[in-house]
Amino acid sequence: xxxxxxxxxxxxxxxxxxxxxxxxxxxxxxAEEVARQLGGEVVVKAQVHAGGRGKAGGVKLAxxxxxxxEWAEKILALTIKDLPVxxxxxxxxxxxxxxxxxxxxxxRESQRPVFMVSAAGGVDIEEVAATTPEKITRLAVDPRYGxxxxxAMGLAFTLYQDFKxxxxxxxxxxxxxxxxxxxxxxxxEINPLVATSSGExxxxxxxxxxxxxxxxxRPDLAVLRDESAEDPSEVAARRADLSFIKLHGNVGCxxxxxxxxxxxxxxxxxxxxxxxxxxxxxxxxxxxxxxxALRIITADRDVKAILFNIFGGITRTDDVANGIVxxxxxxxxxxxxxxxxxxxxxxxxxxxxxxxxxxxxxxxDEAVQRVVKTAQEAA
Ligand code: GDP
Ligand code: MN
Numbered sequence: 001x002x003x004x005x006x007x008x009x010x011x012x013x014x015x016x017x018x019x020x021x022x023x024x025x026x027x028x029x030x031a032e033e034v035a036r037q038l039g040g041e042v043v044v045k046a047q048v049h050a051g052g053r054g055k056a057g058g059v060k061l062a063x064x065x066x067x068x069x070e071w072a073e074k075i076l077a078l079t080i081k082d083l084p085v086x087x088x089x090x091x092x093x094x095x096x097x098x099x100x101x102x103x104x105x106x107x108r109e110s111q112r113p114v115f116m117v118s119a120a121g122g123v124d125i126e127e128v129a130a131t132t133p134e135k136i137t138r139l140a141v142d143p144r145y146g147x148x149x150x151x152a153m154g155l156a157f158t159l160y161q162d163f164k165x166x167x168x169x170x171x172x173x174x175x176x177x178x179x180x181x182x183x184x185x186x187x188x189e190i191n192p193l194v195a196t197s198s199g200e201x202x203x204x205x206x207x208x209x210x211x212x213x214x215x216x217x218r219p220d221l222a223v224l225r226d227e228s229a230e231d232p233s234e235v236a237a238r239r240a241d242l243s244f245i246k247l248h249g250n251v252g253c254x255x256x257x258x259x260x261x262x263x264x265x266x267x268x269x270x271x272x273x274x275x276x277x278x279x280x281x282x283x284x285x286x287x288x289x290x291x292x293a294l295r296i297i298t299a300d301r302d303v304k305a306i307l308f309n310i311f312g313g314i315t316r317t318d319d320v321a322n323g324i325v326x327x328x329x330x331x332x333x334x335x336x337x338x339x340x341x342x343x344x345x346x347x348x349x350x351x352x353x354x355x356x357x358x359x360x361x362x363x364x365d366e367a368v369q370r371v372v373k374t375a376q377e378a379a
Contacts, residue, residue: 290323
Protein backbone atom coordinates (compact mmCIF):
# COMPACT_ATOMS: atom_id res chain seq x y z
CA UNK A 1 0.00 0.00 0.00
CA UNK A 2 1.35 3.38 -1.04
CA UNK A 3 1.27 6.28 1.38
CA UNK A 4 1.08 9.94 0.52
CA UNK A 5 4.05 12.08 1.47
CA UNK A 6 2.13 13.78 4.30
CA UNK A 7 1.27 10.35 5.77
CA UNK A 8 4.82 9.04 5.41
CA UNK A 9 6.05 12.21 7.12
CA UNK A 10 3.85 11.32 10.09
CA UNK A 11 5.60 7.95 10.43
CA UNK A 12 9.04 9.53 10.00
CA UNK A 13 8.37 12.29 12.51
CA UNK A 14 7.10 9.73 15.03
CA UNK A 15 10.47 7.99 14.62
CA UNK A 16 12.25 11.29 15.35
CA UNK A 17 13.49 12.13 11.85
CA UNK A 18 13.96 15.93 11.62
CA UNK A 19 11.47 17.52 9.23
CA UNK A 20 9.82 20.93 9.01
CA UNK A 21 6.21 21.07 10.20
CA UNK A 22 3.60 21.75 7.55
CA UNK A 23 0.02 20.86 6.74
CA UNK A 24 -2.14 19.53 3.91
CA UNK A 25 -4.72 21.55 2.00
CA UNK A 26 -7.44 20.59 -0.47
CA UNK A 27 -8.18 24.08 -1.80
CA UNK A 28 -6.12 27.15 -2.72
CA UNK A 29 -7.73 29.05 0.20
CA UNK A 30 -6.65 26.36 2.65
CA ALA A 31 -3.13 26.37 1.19
CA GLU A 32 -2.99 30.16 1.60
CA GLU A 33 -4.08 29.83 5.23
CA VAL A 34 -1.42 27.20 5.98
CA ALA A 35 1.22 29.39 4.31
CA ARG A 36 0.10 32.39 6.37
CA GLN A 37 0.39 30.44 9.61
CA LEU A 38 3.83 29.12 8.68
CA GLY A 39 5.04 32.55 7.59
CA GLY A 40 7.88 33.13 5.16
CA GLU A 41 8.65 31.22 2.01
CA VAL A 42 6.87 27.86 1.59
CA VAL A 43 6.87 24.89 -0.76
CA VAL A 44 3.56 23.64 -2.21
CA LYS A 45 3.71 19.94 -3.04
CA ALA A 46 1.31 17.67 -4.92
CA GLN A 47 0.19 14.67 -2.87
CA VAL A 48 -0.08 11.74 -5.30
CA HIS A 49 1.16 8.17 -5.29
CA ALA A 50 3.88 8.92 -7.82
CA GLY A 51 7.51 9.90 -7.82
CA GLY A 52 8.96 12.62 -10.00
CA ARG A 53 6.50 15.25 -8.85
CA GLY A 54 9.18 17.90 -8.99
CA LYS A 55 9.81 17.26 -12.70
CA ALA A 56 6.07 17.16 -13.39
CA GLY A 57 5.56 20.65 -11.96
CA GLY A 58 4.06 19.37 -8.72
CA VAL A 59 6.57 21.01 -6.33
CA LYS A 60 6.73 24.84 -6.27
CA LEU A 61 8.27 27.50 -4.08
CA ALA A 62 6.00 30.36 -3.00
CA UNK A 63 7.27 33.60 -1.45
CA UNK A 64 3.91 34.77 -0.09
CA UNK A 65 0.60 33.19 1.03
CA UNK A 66 -1.08 34.62 -2.10
CA UNK A 67 1.53 32.92 -4.27
CA UNK A 68 1.00 29.68 -2.36
CA UNK A 69 -2.70 29.89 -3.23
CA GLU A 70 -1.84 30.44 -6.90
CA TRP A 71 0.47 27.46 -7.02
CA ALA A 72 -2.02 25.34 -5.10
CA GLU A 73 -4.66 26.13 -7.71
CA LYS A 74 -2.33 25.10 -10.55
CA ILE A 75 -1.07 21.96 -8.79
CA LEU A 76 -4.59 20.85 -7.75
CA ALA A 77 -5.51 20.95 -11.45
CA LEU A 78 -2.62 18.65 -12.41
CA THR A 79 -2.69 14.98 -13.27
CA ILE A 80 0.67 13.34 -12.54
CA LYS A 81 1.27 9.94 -14.15
CA ASP A 82 -2.49 9.55 -14.67
CA LEU A 83 -3.19 10.42 -11.02
CA PRO A 84 -5.31 13.49 -10.27
CA VAL A 85 -3.97 15.71 -7.49
CA UNK A 86 -6.58 16.31 -4.77
CA UNK A 87 -4.35 17.53 -1.94
CA UNK A 88 -1.23 19.62 -1.55
CA UNK A 89 1.23 19.73 1.29
CA UNK A 90 2.45 23.17 2.35
CA UNK A 91 5.75 23.25 4.24
CA UNK A 92 8.32 25.93 5.06
CA UNK A 93 10.96 26.21 2.34
CA UNK A 94 14.43 25.11 3.31
CA UNK A 95 17.60 26.76 2.01
CA UNK A 96 19.33 23.78 0.42
CA UNK A 97 23.13 23.46 0.36
CA UNK A 98 23.23 19.84 -0.86
CA UNK A 99 20.82 16.99 -1.61
CA UNK A 100 21.51 13.35 -0.79
CA UNK A 101 19.48 10.16 -1.12
CA UNK A 102 18.68 7.66 1.63
CA UNK A 103 16.47 4.67 0.81
CA UNK A 104 15.63 1.40 2.49
CA UNK A 105 13.93 -1.49 0.70
CA UNK A 106 13.03 -5.06 1.53
CA UNK A 107 15.36 -6.94 -0.78
CA ARG A 108 14.24 -10.35 -2.02
CA GLU A 109 17.69 -11.52 -3.04
CA SER A 110 19.40 -11.02 0.32
CA GLN A 111 16.08 -11.43 2.18
CA ARG A 112 17.00 -8.41 4.24
CA PRO A 113 16.29 -4.72 4.50
CA VAL A 114 18.87 -3.06 2.28
CA PHE A 115 19.99 0.57 2.60
CA MET A 116 20.81 2.46 -0.57
CA VAL A 117 22.41 5.83 -0.10
CA SER A 118 23.97 8.32 -2.47
CA ALA A 119 25.56 11.73 -2.28
CA ALA A 120 23.98 12.39 -5.68
CA GLY A 121 20.43 12.75 -4.33
CA GLY A 122 17.53 14.80 -5.64
CA VAL A 123 15.24 14.59 -8.61
CA ASP A 124 17.75 12.79 -10.84
CA ILE A 125 18.32 9.75 -8.63
CA GLU A 126 16.71 7.35 -11.17
CA GLU A 127 19.20 8.55 -13.75
CA VAL A 128 22.06 8.09 -11.29
CA ALA A 129 20.89 4.52 -10.61
CA ALA A 130 20.70 3.79 -14.34
CA THR A 131 23.92 5.41 -15.56
CA THR A 132 26.29 5.62 -12.58
CA PRO A 133 25.19 2.91 -10.15
CA GLU A 134 28.63 3.06 -8.48
CA LYS A 135 27.48 6.32 -6.90
CA ILE A 136 24.99 4.35 -4.81
CA THR A 137 26.24 2.53 -1.71
CA ARG A 138 24.29 -0.55 -0.63
CA LEU A 139 24.21 -2.22 2.77
CA ALA A 140 22.12 -5.24 3.78
CA VAL A 141 21.05 -5.12 7.43
CA ASP A 142 20.94 -8.27 9.52
CA PRO A 143 17.47 -8.05 11.10
CA ARG A 144 18.67 -9.87 14.24
CA TYR A 145 20.89 -6.92 15.18
CA GLY A 146 19.30 -4.06 13.28
CA UNK A 147 21.41 -1.24 11.87
CA UNK A 148 24.56 -1.16 13.98
CA UNK A 149 26.02 2.27 14.89
CA UNK A 150 29.23 1.71 12.93
CA UNK A 151 27.24 0.71 9.86
CA ALA A 152 25.13 3.86 10.09
CA MET A 153 28.29 5.95 10.43
CA GLY A 154 29.87 4.14 7.46
CA LEU A 155 26.89 4.98 5.27
CA ALA A 156 26.75 8.57 6.53
CA PHE A 157 30.44 9.10 5.70
CA THR A 158 29.62 8.41 2.04
CA LEU A 159 27.20 11.37 2.15
CA TYR A 160 28.93 14.05 4.25
CA GLN A 161 32.41 15.17 5.26
CA ASP A 162 31.55 17.39 8.21
CA PHE A 163 31.59 15.18 11.30
CA LYS A 164 28.52 16.80 12.87
CA UNK A 165 26.58 16.22 9.67
CA UNK A 166 27.85 12.64 9.47
CA UNK A 167 26.55 11.96 12.98
CA UNK A 168 23.22 13.63 12.22
CA UNK A 169 22.78 11.57 9.04
CA UNK A 170 23.76 8.34 10.87
CA UNK A 171 21.13 9.05 13.50
CA UNK A 172 18.50 9.59 10.80
CA UNK A 173 19.41 6.25 9.19
CA UNK A 174 18.79 4.49 12.49
CA UNK A 175 15.46 6.28 12.82
CA UNK A 176 14.54 5.40 9.25
CA UNK A 177 15.35 1.76 9.96
CA UNK A 178 12.99 1.81 12.96
CA UNK A 179 10.21 3.50 11.00
CA UNK A 180 10.66 0.84 8.30
CA UNK A 181 10.60 -2.17 10.63
CA UNK A 182 7.98 -0.90 13.09
CA UNK A 183 5.49 -0.18 10.31
CA UNK A 184 6.14 -3.23 8.16
CA UNK A 185 7.31 -1.19 5.18
CA UNK A 186 8.65 -2.63 1.96
CA UNK A 187 10.16 0.75 1.07
CA UNK A 188 11.06 3.88 3.02
CA GLU A 189 12.87 6.69 1.31
CA ILE A 190 14.14 10.20 1.95
CA ASN A 191 14.96 12.03 -1.26
CA PRO A 192 16.28 14.57 -0.78
CA LEU A 193 17.91 14.45 2.62
CA VAL A 194 19.44 17.91 2.67
CA ALA A 195 22.12 19.89 4.38
CA THR A 196 20.73 23.39 4.79
CA SER A 197 22.82 26.52 4.34
CA SER A 198 23.11 26.70 8.14
CA GLY A 199 24.45 23.12 8.23
CA GLU A 200 21.39 21.31 9.56
CA UNK A 201 20.42 17.89 8.16
CA UNK A 202 16.71 17.66 7.27
CA UNK A 203 14.43 15.26 5.42
CA UNK A 204 12.54 17.22 2.74
CA UNK A 205 10.60 14.36 1.23
CA UNK A 206 9.12 11.13 2.58
CA UNK A 207 8.06 8.06 0.67
CA UNK A 208 6.75 4.86 2.23
CA UNK A 209 5.23 1.71 0.77
CA UNK A 210 3.69 -0.60 3.38
CA UNK A 211 3.47 -4.36 3.03
CA UNK A 212 -0.22 -5.20 2.54
CA UNK A 213 0.10 -8.12 4.96
CA UNK A 214 1.17 -5.72 7.70
CA UNK A 215 -1.69 -3.36 6.87
CA UNK A 216 -4.09 -6.28 7.31
CA UNK A 217 -3.23 -6.65 10.98
CA ARG A 218 -2.64 -3.00 11.87
CA PRO A 219 -5.83 -0.90 12.04
CA ASP A 220 -3.71 2.19 12.75
CA LEU A 221 -2.02 1.77 9.37
CA ALA A 222 -5.11 0.54 7.51
CA VAL A 223 -6.79 3.94 8.02
CA LEU A 224 -4.04 5.49 5.89
CA ARG A 225 -5.38 3.81 2.77
CA ASP A 226 -6.63 6.37 0.25
CA GLU A 227 -8.94 4.45 -2.07
CA SER A 228 -9.57 7.55 -4.17
CA ALA A 229 -5.89 7.43 -5.17
CA GLU A 230 -5.97 3.76 -6.15
CA ASP A 231 -7.13 2.05 -9.32
CA PRO A 232 -10.94 1.53 -9.01
CA SER A 233 -10.67 -2.05 -10.25
CA GLU A 234 -8.10 -2.89 -7.57
CA VAL A 235 -10.33 -1.36 -4.89
CA ALA A 236 -13.31 -3.44 -6.08
CA ALA A 237 -11.15 -6.57 -6.17
CA ARG A 238 -9.89 -6.06 -2.64
CA ARG A 239 -13.47 -5.69 -1.40
CA ALA A 240 -14.37 -8.93 -3.20
CA ASP A 241 -11.38 -10.69 -1.63
CA LEU A 242 -9.67 -11.30 -4.97
CA SER A 243 -5.93 -10.96 -5.60
CA PHE A 244 -5.96 -8.60 -8.55
CA ILE A 245 -3.38 -6.38 -10.22
CA LYS A 246 -4.42 -4.17 -13.10
CA LEU A 247 -2.10 -4.28 -16.12
CA HIS A 248 -2.25 -2.60 -19.50
CA GLY A 249 -2.92 -5.36 -22.04
CA ASN A 250 -6.18 -6.52 -23.61
CA VAL A 251 -6.42 -10.19 -22.53
CA GLY A 252 -8.38 -10.49 -19.28
CA CYS A 253 -7.28 -13.45 -17.16
CA UNK A 254 -9.31 -15.34 -14.56
CA UNK A 255 -7.20 -18.04 -12.96
CA UNK A 256 -7.21 -20.05 -9.75
CA UNK A 257 -3.91 -20.02 -7.90
CA UNK A 258 -1.16 -17.40 -8.04
CA UNK A 259 1.36 -19.74 -9.69
CA UNK A 260 -1.01 -20.75 -12.45
CA UNK A 261 -2.00 -17.10 -12.90
CA UNK A 262 1.67 -16.17 -13.44
CA UNK A 263 2.19 -19.10 -15.83
CA UNK A 264 -0.93 -18.06 -17.73
CA UNK A 265 0.32 -14.50 -18.11
CA UNK A 266 3.70 -15.83 -19.30
CA UNK A 267 1.98 -17.96 -21.91
CA UNK A 268 -0.22 -15.07 -23.07
CA UNK A 269 2.94 -13.05 -23.67
CA UNK A 270 4.69 -16.04 -25.25
CA UNK A 271 1.96 -16.22 -27.87
CA UNK A 272 2.19 -12.50 -28.60
CA UNK A 273 -0.60 -11.21 -26.36
CA UNK A 274 -0.63 -8.77 -23.45
CA UNK A 275 -2.40 -9.64 -20.19
CA UNK A 276 -4.86 -7.01 -18.92
CA UNK A 277 -4.52 -8.17 -15.36
CA UNK A 278 -3.23 -10.63 -12.84
CA UNK A 279 -6.11 -12.34 -11.06
CA UNK A 280 -6.12 -15.21 -8.62
CA UNK A 281 -9.67 -16.14 -7.65
CA UNK A 282 -8.28 -18.32 -4.87
CA UNK A 283 -8.45 -21.96 -3.90
CA UNK A 284 -12.06 -22.61 -3.05
CA UNK A 285 -13.82 -20.34 -5.51
CA UNK A 286 -17.51 -20.01 -4.93
CA UNK A 287 -19.55 -18.80 -7.91
CA UNK A 288 -19.86 -15.34 -6.33
CA UNK A 289 -16.11 -14.77 -6.72
CA UNK A 290 -16.30 -15.58 -10.41
CA UNK A 291 -19.18 -13.14 -10.85
CA UNK A 292 -17.20 -10.39 -9.11
CA ALA A 293 -14.09 -11.19 -11.14
CA LEU A 294 -15.97 -10.95 -14.43
CA ARG A 295 -17.63 -7.72 -13.37
CA ILE A 296 -14.26 -6.14 -12.58
CA ILE A 297 -12.55 -7.36 -15.75
CA THR A 298 -15.36 -6.40 -18.11
CA ALA A 299 -15.42 -2.89 -16.64
CA ASP A 300 -12.00 -2.39 -18.29
CA ARG A 301 -12.67 -1.02 -21.79
CA ASP A 302 -9.28 -2.22 -23.00
CA VAL A 303 -10.15 -5.88 -22.47
CA LYS A 304 -10.94 -7.51 -25.83
CA ALA A 305 -11.09 -11.17 -24.76
CA ILE A 306 -11.18 -13.06 -21.48
CA LEU A 307 -9.47 -16.30 -20.62
CA PHE A 308 -10.56 -18.60 -17.82
CA ASN A 309 -7.79 -20.97 -16.88
CA ILE A 310 -8.97 -23.24 -14.09
CA PHE A 311 -7.13 -26.21 -12.66
CA GLY A 312 -9.61 -28.04 -10.46
CA GLY A 313 -8.10 -29.31 -7.24
CA ILE A 314 -9.78 -27.93 -4.15
CA THR A 315 -11.46 -25.58 -6.59
CA ARG A 316 -14.39 -27.38 -8.18
CA THR A 317 -14.56 -26.58 -11.87
CA ASP A 318 -18.38 -26.89 -11.78
CA ASP A 319 -18.46 -24.05 -9.19
CA VAL A 320 -16.52 -21.91 -11.62
CA ALA A 321 -18.80 -22.92 -14.50
CA ASN A 322 -21.84 -21.97 -12.40
CA GLY A 323 -20.18 -18.63 -11.66
CA ILE A 324 -19.68 -17.95 -15.36
CA VAL A 325 -23.32 -18.78 -16.08
CA UNK A 326 -24.52 -16.66 -13.13
CA UNK A 327 -22.42 -13.71 -14.28
CA UNK A 328 -23.70 -13.81 -17.84
CA UNK A 329 -27.25 -13.82 -16.44
CA UNK A 330 -26.57 -10.90 -14.07
CA UNK A 331 -25.02 -8.62 -16.65
CA UNK A 332 -24.26 -8.67 -20.33
CA UNK A 333 -20.73 -9.86 -21.10
CA UNK A 334 -19.94 -8.48 -24.53
CA UNK A 335 -16.33 -9.61 -24.66
CA UNK A 336 -15.63 -13.12 -26.03
CA UNK A 337 -14.68 -15.65 -23.35
CA UNK A 338 -12.32 -18.60 -23.83
CA UNK A 339 -12.58 -21.23 -21.12
CA UNK A 340 -10.00 -23.84 -20.28
CA UNK A 341 -10.68 -26.10 -17.38
CA UNK A 342 -9.48 -29.43 -16.15
CA UNK A 343 -9.63 -31.43 -12.90
CA UNK A 344 -12.24 -31.81 -10.18
CA UNK A 345 -15.77 -32.21 -11.59
CA UNK A 346 -14.76 -31.28 -15.12
CA UNK A 347 -17.48 -33.44 -16.71
CA UNK A 348 -20.14 -31.53 -14.77
CA UNK A 349 -18.51 -28.20 -15.62
CA UNK A 350 -18.37 -28.98 -19.33
CA UNK A 351 -22.02 -29.98 -19.28
CA UNK A 352 -23.08 -26.78 -17.48
CA UNK A 353 -21.18 -24.65 -19.97
CA UNK A 354 -22.38 -26.53 -23.04
CA UNK A 355 -25.92 -25.96 -21.73
CA UNK A 356 -25.40 -22.21 -22.30
CA UNK A 357 -23.45 -22.58 -25.52
CA UNK A 358 -19.99 -21.99 -24.06
CA UNK A 359 -17.74 -24.90 -24.95
CA UNK A 360 -14.70 -25.40 -22.73
CA UNK A 361 -11.22 -26.41 -23.81
CA UNK A 362 -8.96 -28.81 -21.97
CA UNK A 363 -5.56 -27.79 -23.28
CA UNK A 364 -3.88 -24.69 -21.85
CA ASP A 365 -1.71 -23.97 -24.92
CA GLU A 366 -4.66 -24.16 -27.24
CA ALA A 367 -6.81 -21.93 -25.01
CA VAL A 368 -4.13 -19.25 -24.67
CA GLN A 369 -3.44 -19.20 -28.41
CA ARG A 370 -7.15 -18.86 -29.07
CA VAL A 371 -7.69 -16.01 -26.61
CA VAL A 372 -4.67 -14.10 -27.93
CA LYS A 373 -5.94 -14.46 -31.50
CA THR A 374 -9.47 -13.43 -30.48
CA ALA A 375 -8.17 -10.33 -28.70
CA GLN A 376 -5.98 -9.38 -31.66
CA GLU A 377 -8.86 -9.71 -34.09
CA ALA A 378 -11.11 -7.57 -31.89
CA ALA A 379 -8.49 -4.88 -31.27
P1 GDP B 1 9.70 14.49 -5.93
O1 GDP B 1 10.20 15.12 -7.19
O2 GDP B 1 8.33 13.89 -6.12
O3 GDP B 1 10.63 13.51 -5.34
O4 GDP B 1 9.50 15.69 -4.86
P2 GDP B 1 10.51 16.28 -3.77
O5 GDP B 1 9.76 16.51 -2.54
O6 GDP B 1 11.70 15.41 -3.62
O7 GDP B 1 10.94 17.68 -4.37
C1 GDP B 1 11.65 17.77 -5.58
C2 GDP B 1 12.73 18.81 -5.50
O8 GDP B 1 12.19 20.07 -5.14
C3 GDP B 1 13.78 18.54 -4.43
O9 GDP B 1 14.77 17.64 -4.88
C4 GDP B 1 14.34 19.92 -4.20
O10 GDP B 1 15.32 20.23 -5.15
C5 GDP B 1 13.13 20.82 -4.44
N1 GDP B 1 12.61 21.21 -3.11
C6 GDP B 1 11.75 20.51 -2.34
N2 GDP B 1 11.56 21.14 -1.15
C7 GDP B 1 12.33 22.24 -1.20
C8 GDP B 1 12.60 23.31 -0.26
O11 GDP B 1 12.10 23.36 0.87
N3 GDP B 1 13.45 24.29 -0.66
C9 GDP B 1 14.04 24.27 -1.89
N4 GDP B 1 14.87 25.26 -2.22
N5 GDP B 1 13.82 23.30 -2.79
C10 GDP B 1 12.99 22.30 -2.44
MN1 MN C 1 11.71 13.31 -3.70
